[in-house]
Amino acid sequence: MNDDDEQQATIPLSSFPPNRRKRKIDMKPDVENSQIDDASLEGNVTRIPKVRKKTSVPKGEVEEYFPKEKHGHFRVKGTSLYTAETKGNDGSESQKLLGRIVYIKEILHRIDVDPIEIYLKLRYWYHSQWEEIMIRRDQLQVYELSKLMISGVDVASYKVKQVAMFLDYQESDAPKRYEHTTLGWTVEGKKNIYKHNQMVGDSVYNSRFEGDFILSNGTFQGWQDVVKQEVMGHVPLEFALVAGFSAPIVSWIARDFDMEVLVLHAYGDSSKGKTTAARLFVSPFGRPARKDGGLILNWKATQNNMIGRIANTHGIPLALDEASMNKMSDFTEIIYLLAEGKEKGRMTKEIRLRKERTWSGTFFSTAEHSLLMKSNQNTGLFVRLQEFDNADWTIDGPHASRLKEGLLEHYGHAGPLFVEYLIKLGKPKVFELATEWSKRVHDKMPSQDGKSQRMSEKYGMLMATAELMNKCFVFQVDLDKLLEFLLAQYQTVATLGEYDERAYEVLKQLIMQHHTKFARDNDLPVANETWGKIFKKVNGIEVAFIKQVFRDQLIARGFENPDQILSKWKAKNLLLTEEGKKTKKRTIAGISSRDMYVVKFKENMLEPIEMETIKYREKQKKILDKNTGIQLVTEISYMPINEDLESIDDM
Known part of the structure; x- marks a missing residue:
């Protein structure tokens, strides 16, 4: 993030769906009636489907874009492509069939890739129906284009040069679309922008997410009802919810605290509801599941696989479930790696230092055992990883089932709304609130040393998040009980000694x-x-x-x-x-x-x-x-x- 970004960003109403344009929120922290009300977000928000490599389009379906009839000396008629030659002085022309039509349906510009990458979605007629395939722009060459015959594109060797020329003409008329494959904070000029299903903030791009995660389903109202009925009043779950909302705040301002990542770990008996807490933790921002595009990752994955999933996410809560299933005997390296926020330096084949992938935000891990007890005893680990032992995350089995069912039906709407609130509030005010809470937490700690200072900064971030949530949403987190919960956790850590x-x-x-x-x-x-x-x-x-x-x-x-x-x-x-x-x-x-x-x-x-x-x-x-x-x-x-x-x- 750009630390000199002092202005409060203004989000144009045109960048939001019509059902959200009338909502007005007073962004001043001291105003009580600034919550998002229940009726302000009615209606479903469906997930934008990920573009597959090859798709079928039903015959006769009306498409948004179809190429005009004339492109240079090429003519488009229905599902066929012709070449034309002018004959005589009267300007008449003769047309010769080249083959079945193939055209660029849209141009995809990936905004978060450096250097820039352009992809083309080709639409073509094959066996009496429309098909689609995504290619890189550098495949618009005769040799590369001819390889598409295997997918049914009409590019036989005697016509492929002409088809390539037609696509070159037609590309200038094709609609352009922006997409992103990474999530979280980015900077455009001096403006803070947040990438989710769509861009949150005053972005110049109308970009949509095309990555592996599924980010929304159901409605905000449905999710909020689950939270009000099943979460509020149960402090451990309120903590898990606050931890999830802390991810964009930690990513946004943690560099000012010399901290990139907040790593939390819940361990204890298998019947305590740890996985349910992990579902709640990620639910404001995406699918609360371990499979099918969920934000809950599996500890069983290799370290490289795990880093590949979390790399380049900045401000998205991610959970790591069931460390007990990992055969790793020493978690020291992975804890340091997660908390550091960047991967180890790697060399390319040309013996050059490869660009490091980074991440920031909040992680929530679960296991039946302590990660600290399966790591070395360096004091640095005890401030990088916050552990929570045997908390009763859920009340009983039916409670956990209701939460799971409700959260899988409704998720991914509250997170972007909260980020929108943060952007309008402004980074300086968020930082000021986190600093104030850090001091208040530190004053209540039994010891005043370097370790308590570091811990109070992390807890202060969580408490500031909770207060901001209370100003943004109708439901209210109990700040006093949340602070008691965190201080009890610190007492456990403090007794471990130096x-x-x-x-x-x-x-x-x-x-x-x-x-x-x-x-x-x-x-x-x-x-x-x-x-x-x-x-x-x-x-x-x-x-x-x-x-x-x-x-x-x-x-x-x-x-x-x-x-x-x-x-x-x-x-x-x-x-x-x-x-x-x-x-x-x-x-x-x-x-x-x-x-x-x-x-x-x-x-x-x-x-x-x-x-x-x-x-x-x-x-x-x-x-x-x-x-x-x-x-x-x-x-x-x-x-x-x-x-x-x-x-x-x-x-």
């Missing part, structure tokens, strides 16, 4: 799970493998790790920078070290003294395991003494535990 704090907690669990691999006092580890040694202290324990074991275990759990963790632990006095080092000499029985990472813990998290081990030994001793009279030898202080068990409770 990079080194998460590593510290993971290390605790690791020691508890694999405690038999550590020596104690003068004893060797119970397990065959040795990880280090545990030292009991008055307050807590110290755990010495063999250096390579420490690094391997943390890296395996997503902590890719152990040195950074060690430095922070040393600064917090959690690491026992020698002067100028991060290690300290420690000796394990049977192993020579070596430099080890010695981590301090103020609690003995192994104490419960020790107590259970003692009880287990005492019980076993009593049983053996009673049954055999043989005393149990208890040289081992700690009971061997199956390493696959999560805790002593799993025994």
